[in-house]
Amino acid sequence: MKRIMVQQKRVFIRDVFKEFMIAYTEALSCARDSMTMTVTVKNDNHYITFEEFGKHFKLCIFTNGNVVLRMKEHNEDEYEYYFFEFVSDVKKQHEFVEHLRHGLARKVMNVALQTDFSYKLFMECTWCEYEFEKAYEDALLDLSWNGKLVHGS
Secondary structure, eight states: OHHHHHHHHHHHHHHHHHHHHHHHHHHGGGOOSOOEEEEEEETTEEEEEEEETTEEEEEEEOTTSOEEEEEEETTSOOEEEEEEOOOSOHHHHHHHHHHIIIIIHHHHHHHHHTSSSOHHHHHHHHHHOOSHHHHHHHHHHHHHHHHHHHHHO
């Protein structure tokens, strides 16, 4: 039974990592700034890290199956968000991978590569809203509101 669980986690981790890498390649063409990306695999933990002066973005896919985002900007507190806490229910694992495939992974990479808005704007939105997707929507709204204000004057 334990061997089956270990294999199940490995498949899940592989699928999650794959979805993030696909989203990364899709988001590359829209990237605004240059950032250094590092992929580290250590004891089946997968880390996707983006760094630029004063900005640190780390996506952690842990051996235990948890998927966590850690972000830090020099003027902001660290933001940590758990996308998924591993459960043995294969259906829930599959639902999470599908959620990644249908947009969440691309949103994460858009934040990392600053394709839709600046890293700073997103970090400011995490003060108001802890949930990643809600903070992402708030940043888009803030950007469009500011854009309308500038164009309307």
